Amino acid sequence: MKTQRTILSPSEFSWFQLCEKTLYDWQIECLEAIGLQEHGGPPVAIAAANGSGKTAKVVASAICWFLSRYPRGQVVVTSGSFRQVEKQLWPALRVHQRKFPGWNFLTTEIKTPEGGFAIGFSTDDAGRAEGWHPKINRQTDPVFIIVDEAKTVPDSVFEAFDRCTRVFQLWVSSPGKPWGQFYEAFHAMRKHFWVRKVRSDECPHIDPAKRKRDLEKYGPDHPVYRSMHDAEFTEDAERLVLSPDLLTKALDGQPVPHEDGEVVAFCDFAAGRDENVLAVRRGNTVRIVKAWVEKNTMQAAREFVQLFRLNALHPGQVWGDADGLGTAMIDAIEEEGFYMKRFHGGQGASDPDEYSNLIGEVWHVGCREIERGRINLGVIDPDTFKQLTTRKSEWAENGKLRVESKDRMRAEGRKSPDRGDAILGAIVCGARLSGVVTGQAVDSSEVEDSNFASSHVGGW
Template sequence: MSKTFADLVAFLAGFSHDLYRFVLAAFPWGEGELAGKSGPDEWQKDVLNDIRDGLKDPSTVIREAVASGNGIGKSALVSWIIIWAMATHEDTRGVVTANTEAQLRAKTWAELSKWYRLFIARDMFTLTATSIFCVQEGHERTWRIDAIPWSKDNPEAFAGLHNQGKRILMLFDEASAIYDEIWNVAEGAMTDADTEIVWCAFGNPTRPQGKFYECFHSAKAMWHTRQIDSRNVAISNKQQLKEWEEQYGEDSDFFKVHVRGIFPSASDNQLISRQLVDVALRRELEQRLYKFAPVIIGVDPAWTGGDMLAIVMRQGLYSKVLELLPKNDNDLAVGRKIAKYQDDYGATAVFIDMGYGTGIYSVGRDMGRSGWRLVSFAEAADGDEYANKRAEMWAQVKKWLEEGGSIDDDGLADELTGPEAYINRRGKLQLESKDDMKKRGLASPNMADALALTFAFPVHIDGNHNAKYRRARRSGKLRRVGTL
């Protein structure tokens, strides 16, 4: 080991049990990218000092849980803790995971890359897309922290983290959505005697259940907890927070989760609550409340796995699940089936998910069907507050339910409560993907997506539309179902 390396190691070792002083010394505050910045925010300083105080008792596992709103500098704090753990104790081992692999790679590890680049001793370590480890020969495997996506199907991937007599870091980012079994397996790394063990869990408090929630409730005696309101943090976007307050209200679950840093009162981070769909299931509508409205059919095709093709119709506040089919491999048969439903219900529009629906749409076009249209869930939304068309359509479903919408299927009700929603880095509402839902053990919400498709575009008819449609059918002017 060179003298320069040895001197640097000795310097950093002086901060082995003082995280706040380490952060002040390890980065070029006031210069370059950090111009105008003098160090951590007060809440970050408090967490760093809390870990410092915990290190005074070597027999104690340090457990820090922080529930917070958005935009408070959480990812920066995570990065500092990772770099401190690596830089101030030889042969530190650790694991970092997050709610999704995308979060882990694109945000948690991306933020670490920024602070690694600014770190005065970055030459001591190598940072890759999935790990940070010491460059000293012979320590590459023993002195490292790895980014490991969790999987409910393979929780044992977290079972092998032991480092007797040295230091262990376990860090959960966006911890509210991490599967409970991963927490249970992680506990196995907390049993090494005479070992510095630091376990940190951070995130929006999206669920009023689960292990992260328990950190603040039934397991509170084991955890040091903080709930951080974004409005009280210096770096947060106060204008954005004010707009959310005006849009959602201070007591809304959305504002609680994403600004106040407190757990929701009646729902989690679902866009649509169970209470809302239960009321919609029991709701009986008089025909006069919806018969004047255009009939719209939504089709969510499926092609792979155990997904189902769903066909749902909506007329004003009324909706009906028309059919649920195994994955379609016969576009002609499905197209004819949809055409028959269009005739039977006098539908003005048929909106089909573009994902696996182009063949079905082509069948309708060849049959001379009017009102059929492909919809891309990923296309731009009409409203600036939404990340894409899918998020906008689901938000419209929620509004429709709040205004008196009626559903007729228990399966649809379950699907409507499945997806979670969050604010992405551009400050826009984004709906959880189907793939991420499956990672949480939930089925693809095909019926719910089909209902959402009925809100894809505005549909207008004159008051005599249904009568005209029936007359056209009787006169034979409408092409018979299946005619190509």
């Protein structure tokens, strides 16, 4: 079955052909702006709040319209994440598969009977983004280039697409780092684009209660809230995760301590360089039990085990920084008969859409808990105060938040934030994360009993 070339505009096509009867005003605006490129309109850039429907309603509709309008046309879709292409965009396209019986829907490709196609891939190899040109002419088989989750795509890929002969272009993403091609489309290069920012309050399907919860959790100026709900880029490229003023304010207005909730301990290991630190959270209270320098690994391991026993800590409650030299320390502690949960800050975050890695998530989430008045820190010493207020947020190349490395902090003359790591690890680890402890960890540890499976777990 040959494709019927449509004469409808993109939003009309979405409404009548795809039966998308619930398009929002902003979705109609964006689809019409895409269609105007047929007559010389500017390329389109959309910065939209998380969960706004930009992929399912705008990108998918635009692709179906384009292949119906140009049965020999070429659609090239890329994203910084193959998961976005395979698990988000293509399922949204397959929703409409029965409406196009002549099209062949593959895993990340669509083929029309006339030879047109849409292909999706994820790459940081600029070479794969080159070489897309009409084979006949721009009226018969034009090229439509789409960059989804554009904040995560390297500039080299955008530059490669610039060498392609395209008629249609769409860049869409939630906002991210304050630099790069997607950012510049809304700033230095804005006069060359049709741009639209879409706030979460323009999307009736997004629960207002979620906006309220996120506002309370992050605050209006936090980069995650600004991106997630306000569709705004964070202009300051470097910012403290927790500023001295905000920590002072939080300490002045600490909540009443409640120690009858969840118990979580976090160990930061120095392995002879900086400080070994043990911090413990009981309910909403967090205290540093001990911070000390010890060059002998086995001696430090024995000291940790003794502190665990003195503080009645069980294996399921104790987390240890297992990256780098921390692995050797945890191994030494296990030789002493105590097994703990291993924390790998370099692994993926539990919220991978916003954070580059787990340690970045722990710092940002933990500091927000302090800032929002949910944590009682008691009286903290000057060193601890300084460590909590000197680490900076960074945007990773993939457009997600992280914290600067300890090596960079040392190079700039700032002390390694070992106490900060321990405090924030104690705040965020536990029921918030999905770590598990093996049966061996409980059964083999030299404790009289374990309430790992039955102890009360509470929030604050």
